[in-house]
Amino acid sequence: MRAAIMFNWGVYIVMLQLITSKFIRFLPVLLIAICGFGFTYWMLLQNQAVYGTPIEALLRTSLMLFDLGYEDRLYKPDEGGVGYYKLVYVVFMLTAIAFSIFVINLLIGLAVGEIPSLMTQVLYFLVHVSRMEFRGLLLNHI
Numbered sequence: 001m002r003a004a005i006m007f008n009w010g011v012y013i014v015m016l017q018l019i020t021s022k023f024i025r026f027l028p029v030l031l032i033a034i035c036g037f038g039f040t041y042w043m044l045l046q047n048q049a050v051y052g053t054p055i056e057a058l059l060r061t062s063l064m065l066f067d068l069g070y071e072d073r074l075y076k077p078d079e080g081g082v083g084y085y086k087l088v089y090v091v092f093m094l095t096a097i098a099f100s101i102f103v104i105n106l107l108i109g110l111a112v113g114e115i116p117s118l119m120t121q122v123l124y125f126l127v128h129v130s131r132m133e134f135r136g137l138l139l140n141h142i
Contacts, residue, residue: 014122022110037061037095044088
């Protein structure tokens with residue numbers, strides 16, 4: 001920890017700890033959304049190789065946070081096509097809204113919106129660590 005404070009890494013380590021703890025509190029909501037959409041895609045698109053099993057559907061849905069790739073799912077007639085075209089299209093739109101707008105913005109807001117309070121907590125932590133080091137120096141010289 002001394003090296004982290006010496007090179008001013010302590011601020012970033014404490015911020016990483018705080019953001020990680022807040023993300024862990026947000027993770028159940030994200031997992032519920034991924035499971036909900038993943039099982040929906042598995043039921044509607046199980047004739048396609050990517051959504052063949054529930055695990056593959058959940059994995060593909062979790063990767064859809066950043067790339068929907070709907071062209072490959074809706075417009076591929078060589079893999080049997082889509083039986084429920086309109087319903088799948090609506091689910092894709094809901095996924096785009098839920099993941100692209102809500103989840104990504106919540107994750108960005110989680111990291112960016114808390115910077116002033118994180119900096120305050122980091123300063124308290126650094127003062128506490130400095131006080132503990134000072135006490136250690138005093139006790140070693142007494």
